[in-house]
Amino acid sequence: MTTTTTNPTQQSSVLRTGLRTVSDAARTMFSAVVGPEFYVLLGVLAFVVAWGLAIATWGYPALIIVALFLVFVIFAGLMLITVGK
Incomplete structure (x- = not known):
């Protein structure tokens, strides 16, 4: 290579950087919101909806x-509570 040859590094566009930031934030929020408690609540909600549809x-x-x-x-x-488990 000569001294006049340049090899510019690729710079990310503002849009690509913004999308990457939003993606990182969404991944963080998803892992915080979707936990074991969420799945239990979702299961209870699915049971209640299925029960309502069965009654209808x-x-x-x-x-x-x-x-x-x-x-x-x-x-x-109640038996498990009485035994102490």
Whole structure:
């Protein structure tokens, strides 16, 4: 290479730098928001929506069947609390 040859480094455009900054911020916020608690809340929300759709489709029997199942769940939870687990 001669002294007159230049090899300019590529500079990022303002748009590319801004997009990279937004991408980094979104990645950080996503990891902060989406945690185990979010998935539990999402599961509960999905259950409630499915239950509502079942009640809208089949009516009273869907309400009773889920309520009867929840009696068992609450009873098992009370037993675990009593045992100390």
